[in-house]
Amino acid sequence: MFKNYLKIAWRNLWKNKAYSALNIFGLGIGITCACxxxxxxxxxxxxxxxxxxxxxxxxxxxxxxxxxxxxxFYSTPGPLAKDLKNEIxxxxxxxxxxxxxxxxxNGDNGINRYGRYVHPDFLDMFSLTFLEGEMNxxxxxxxxxxxxxxxxxxxxxxxxxxxxRVIQINNEFSFTVTGLIKNLPSNVTFDxxxxxxxxxxxxxxxxxxxxxxxxxxxxxxxVELTPNANFKAVDNKVRSIIGSKMNxxxxxxxxxxxxSIKDWNLRSDFKGGKKVGGLIILVRSLVFIAFxxxxxxxxxxxxxxxxxxxxRANEVGVRKVLGSSKKxxxxxxxxxxxxxxxxxxxxxxxxxLLLLPSFNILVEKQIELRLFEPIHILSLLGITLxxxxxxxxxxxxxxxxxxPAQVLKGVSKSQxxxxxxxxxxxxxxxxxxxxxxxCSTIIFQQxxxxxxxxxxxxxxxxxxxAVSGNMIDKFLPIKEEMIASGTIEDVAxxxxxxxxxxxxxxxxxxxxxxxxxxxxxxxxxxSPNFIGTVGLEFVEGRGFNNDAIVDSTNVIIxxxxxxxxxxxxxxxxxxxxxxxxxxxxxxxxxxxxxxLYGNGKTGPVMFFNNxxxxxxxxxxxxxxxxxTAALMVVENVLRKYNPAFPFEYRFENDLFNSRFKDEELxxxxxxxxAALAIIISCLGLFGLAAYTAEQRKxxxGVRKVLGSSxxxxxxxxxxxxxxxxxxxxxxxxxxxxWFMSSWLxxxxxxxxxxxxxxxxxxxVAMIIAIVTVSFQAIKAALANPVKSLRTE
Numbered sequence: 074m075f076k077n078y079l080k081i082a083w084r085n086l087w088k089n090k091a092y093s094a095l096n097i098f099g100l101g102i103g104i105t106c107a108c109x110x111x112x113x114x115x116x117x118x119x120x121x122x123x124x125x126x127x128x129x130x131x132x133x134x135x136x137x138x139x140x141x142x143x144x145x146f147y148s149t150p151g152p153l154a155k156d157l158k159n160e161i162x163x164x165x166x167x168x169x170x171x172x173x174x175x176x177x178x179n180g181d182n183g184i185n186r187y188g189r190y191v192h193p194d195f196l197d198m199f200s201l202t203f204l205e206g207e208m209n210x211x212x213x214x215x216x217x218x219x220x221x222x223x224x225x226x227x228x229x230x231x232x233x234x235x236x237x238r239v240i241q242i243n244n245e246f247s248f249t250v251t252g253l254i255k256n257l258p259s260n261v262t263f264d265x266x267x268x269x270x271x272x273x274x275x276x277x278x279x280x281x282x283x284x285x286x287x288x289x290x291x292x293x294x295x296v297e298l299t300p301n302a303n304f305k306a307v308d309n310k311v312r313s314i315i316g317s318k319m320n321x322x323x324x325x326x327x328x329x330x331x332x333s334i335k336d337w338n339l340r341s342d343f344k345g346g347k348k349v350g351g352l353i354i355l356v357r358s359l360v361f362i363a364f365x366x367x368x369x370x371x372x373x374x375x376x377x378x379x380x381x382x383x384x385r386a387n388e389v390g391v392r393k394v395l396g397s398s399k400k401x402x403x404x405x406x407x408x409x410x411x412x413x414x415x416x417x418x419x420x421x422x423x424x425x426l427l428l429l430p431s432f433n434i435l436v437e438k439q440i441e442l443r444l445f446e447p448i449h450i451l452s453l454l455g456i457t458l459x460x461x462x463x464x465x466x467x468x469x470x471x472x473x474x475x476x477p478a479q480v481l482k483g484v485s486k487s488q489x490x491x492x493x494x495x496x497x498x499x500x501x502x503x504x505x506x507x508x509x510x511x512c513s514t515i516i517f518q519q520x521x522x523x524x525x526x527x528x529x530x531x532x533x534x535x536x537x538x539a540v541s542g543n544m545i546d547k548f549l550p551i552k553e554e555m556i557a558s559g560t561i562e563d564v565a566x567x568x569x570x571x572x573x574x575x576x577x578x579x580x581x582x583x584x585x586x587x588x589x590x591x592x593x594x595x596x597x598x599x600s601p602n603f604i605g606t607v608g609l610e611f612v613e614g615r616g617f618n619n620d621a622i623v624d625s626t627n628v629i630i631x632x633x634x635x636x637x638x639x640x641x642x643x644x645x646x647x648x649x650x651x652x653x654x655x656x657x658x659x660x661x662x663x664x665x666x667x668x669l670y671g672n673g674k675t676g677p678v679m680f681f682n683n684x685x686x687x688x689x690x691x692x693x694x695x696x697x698x699x700x701t702a703a704l705m706v707v708e709n710v711l712r713k714y715n716p717a718f719p720f721e722y723r724f725e726n727d728l729f730n731s732r733f734k735d736e737e738l739x740x741x742x743x744x745x746x747a748a749l750a751i752i753i754s755c756l757g758l759f760g761l762a763a764y765t766a767e768q769r770k771x772x773x774g775v776r777k778v779l780g781s782s783x784x785x786x787x788x789x790x791x792x793x794x795x796x797x798x799x800x801x802x803x804x805x806x807x808x809x810x811w812f813m814s815s816w817l818x819x820x821x822x823x824x825x826x827x828x829x830x831x832x833x834x835x836x837v838a839m840i841i842a843i844v845t846v847s848f849q850a851i852k853a854a855l856a857n858p859v860k861s862l863r864t865e
Contacts, residue, residue, distance in 0.1 A: 086413060093413065096374050099756045100417035100464065103370025104456055105424040106749055109432050110363040111452065112440050114356050120260045120338035125200045126297060131331040133157070133294040133311065136346040138327075139579060139593035145343035149294040149329060151284035154192065156318065157294070157329075161310050163302035168195035170263075170293045171274055176541060176718050177267065178241040179228040185541075185719055186224050188267030190274040198297045205236045206252030212270045217251035218242075219268040225253055244542060244717035259439055262337040263293070287318045296331070307331065355739065362746055367456070369505055369750055371464035372498040373757040374410070378468035403469045410465020411458065418457040435741055437734070467494070496797055499761050502754035503801035503838055504808070509747035510834040511809035512816075515826060516740040519817065520733050522824040528729070529664030530571060531608025534562075535725035536692035536707065537570065545687055547714040548600065554713075558706040560698040565606035566687035568598040572728060574667040577676075584646040585639030592637065594677050595666075600684040604629065604661055606693045614644050614659030617682040624682040629659040634677030648679070655679075669732050672821035691725075755845045758794065762846045765790060783851070790850040791843065798842045802835045809834075 086093045124130060133154075134147050154167040174187045189195075193212045196219075201208070204222065211219050218240070220228070229235050238250045248269070257264060274284065283289050298307060312328045319327065332341070342351040425442055433440055443449055544551065545566065552564040569575030576596045582589050597603075601617035601624075612632055617624045628648065635643035638657075648655045663675050694703045708720045773786055781789075810826065817823045 083412065086409065086416075092377055095756055095759070096377050096413055097417045097420055099373040099377075099753050100370050100414055100460055101420035101424060102749055102753060103367045104418055104421040104460060105428065106366045106746070107363040107456060108421060108425055108453070109428065110359045110366075112429075112442070113432075113436055113438070114360055116260050116438060116440055117338060117352060117356055121262055121334050123258055123261060124334065126198065127334050129297050129300065130198055130334045131296050131298065132334070132337060133296060133329050134332055134343075135290065135315065135327060135329050136343075139591050143346035144593070145346060146290060147293065148290040149292055150287040150290055150315070150318075151292050152287065152318075153315070153329060154292075154294045154296065156314060157296055157311060158194075160314065161307060163299050163307045163310075164296045165299045166194040166198050166297040168192040168198060168295050169271055170195060170295065171271070171291065172263075172265065172293070174539065175267075176241075176243050177224065177228060178244065178717070179238070182228060183244075183717060183719065184224070184227050185721060186227075186266040187264070188269065189263075189265045190269050190271045192271050194297070195268070195295065198295060202255040204253045204255060205234070206250075208252070211252035212268065214249070214251065215270055215272055216246075216248050217270065218248040219252035219254055220250055221254055221266050222256045224266040225250075260338075287315065294329070304331065352735075355735065358739075359742070362742075365505055366746060366749060366753075367460060368463075369502045369753050369757070371460055372502050373753050374413070374460075374464035375467050376495055376498055376757040376761050377759075377763075378410075378465075406469035407462070407465045410469065411461035414457050414461035414464065417460070418453060422453075436738060495761055499754075499757055499794075500797050500801045500804065502750070502757045503798055503842070504805040506747065506750040506754045507802055507805035507834050507838050508809045508812065509743060509750050510837060511805070511830055512813060513740060513743035513747050514830050514834070515809075515813045515824070516736065516743055516816075518824045518830075519820070520736050520740060523669055523733065523820075523822060524730065526665070526669075526822065528571075529609065529662050531693070532571070532725040532729055534694040534696060535571075535607060536694060536703070536722055537725050537728060538690040538692060538707065538711070538720075538722045540566065540688050540690055541718040542715040544690060544711070544715050545684065548684070551710055551714050554710045555692065555706060558703075558710075560695055560703040560706050562693040562695045563602055563606040564693070565603040565691050566600040566684035567603055567689050567691065568684075568686050569595075570689055570728070571607060571664070571691075571725065572666055572669070572732065578650075581648055581650050583638055583648040585641070585643075586637050589637070592677065594634070594679055597678060597680045598683045598686055599680055600687070601682055603680070603684075603691070604659075606691050608693070609661040609664060612660045612662060613642060614657070616659060617680075621682050621684075624658070626653065626655050627658045627682065628655040629661060629680040630657055631661055631675070631678040632663045633675060634679065635660045637677060655681075668821075669729075670820040670822050751841060755841060758842060758845045759848070762790070762794065762848075762850065765793070787847065787850040791846050794842055794846045795839065798838055802831075802838060805834075806831045 136143050154169040158164050158167040168191050170189045170191045172189050196208045225235050235250050308331045315327050339353040340348050340351045342349050555561040555564050601619045604616050643657045646657050
């Protein structure tokens, strides 16, 4: 029987090639879209899954309170990891880590790679796979370094047995390779390419005592709990330890807490010291969208199938007369639906192979299809079966319910609720399409709104170069030669990128202020010409003297800091930090850093005339100079004074735009989904229009005989469909408004929702519907009425 079902199903699909192709195309697009989303979701959900101790490993952030508001920071004091392990029995292992990019060199072959300084426990906590060397001894010697496969290949090529090979770090120190570990996958939160003993943190520094002070938060802290540990009990102990070390109460505004490895990627957004979501919101949204895309693809199948019901009515009548039961007919039509879904799945595999490279570029990942993995095979089969059942149940029940006496007499099946269902399905499709159009438009507006805001400095012609080697020592000749080229306006050093929150602290006091101890202040250590290079403007006062000694106890502050010092001018007032008093010599405008979606109220910033610990060089290009020529100048000068290090740079504008990566991804996906939903919805509307034209062909023939023009008939057939789009518009507008209002609530600085967006979406939907329906309407209107009426 089943073989007979398959044979007849295949014949019917082959007989109606055009409609079968439309169904396969619609379902195939839906399955492809859902598979791409689920592959991305799988990659995000499986972040850090390479580490086998997922139930035991925790990151340790800190909550700190300033001016009554709780901030969550990922940096912790250096001694915290050691004290957690020593004082809390349930913590079996711990490691302080700090990340840095350094130059690794094998002879003349030098590469910049990011890695971490770690304690030995780190190796076992993260279950790193050693290909050469021993885990227990790899970091036991102070000059030992552990490399990943990729880093070792970049340094030594295809050479084998790299153990005990000597490499140079930062063109100054020699280290011996004591371990080779397997590459980590791309979906890990805390990535690294090399590991060094934490004791070698800040290479070359003589005095590292500051790393053992609880007042300095600079490191990442990881801990491993014992298998039977009670999380809540351990977390409570962790929360009290910083307060006890800093001689404060248990209600200390500075507390550490445990953050599970399972939440690092998906749930790492904090507000007021509490988790408020993160990437998990996007993951859930995209899973919902995948379901919606599949649903409208199935709706399209239903409409196209019922549109052909007139062609199969006689077949159903004959089958019933010959003894076929409704159950067998349902089985027949469901078999057709599942076969068609299977063919659509095969078509989607082809689309996936073609589209996955472009999708990877869009989402900035290296996702692989891995089709023959059991979980992927089962998932694809599951999606195919669900689509077949979901898309086929209504057509199967509808077609199998035809009465043989009526259909064999040529009497059409009464429309009734079936017509309402078909129209409702089309309304659903277009409502979803309109929601996608509106959402993608508003997301685009929000991104452009933030991009266009005044950041307070000149980011357009600003080049960002990472400081390496002896760039600080040779800064003056580097600066002079760059400026002498005629393409560079100015050059400066700083310890923090403009967009970064950077170093911060509290406990300062100043003239004209009260209750200043818990005010969070950002610290910037800069070269004298920094203010002019980045384009900050003086509100009052002057800049730093080129002689750092002259201004060693002078500072420049931002307007927000000046307001904290009272109504009068801040110039000449003193700020006390620790045992040192600093005098304010200049006030500059506030500028945007940290949260670019914030309300624009930036915290106070304090600039010191000291670039000894700079990590960034800013190069200001002249407005009309060629960027290519300027880059050549910068590269040539740095190769002259810093030859061992490769030239790497980024434009500040690009760094600024990269901060909108997640929002841009949402916007791009929304546009793609809008286009796909429209295409699939048009197929559904096409099917309903074909069905309507089929049902009303005799009416159309009579109207033509009585003198109706082609335009009158087209208008007659199109009117009902435009009504469906209008209904969809009334459903979609409040839904889209609610979705976007909820999404925009995340941002303090946001665009307002303009009514024209809804109007534009409605007009676009109407035009698309008119174009889609017109094909069938004109075809029906041009048909020969003699052929339509010859059976009467």
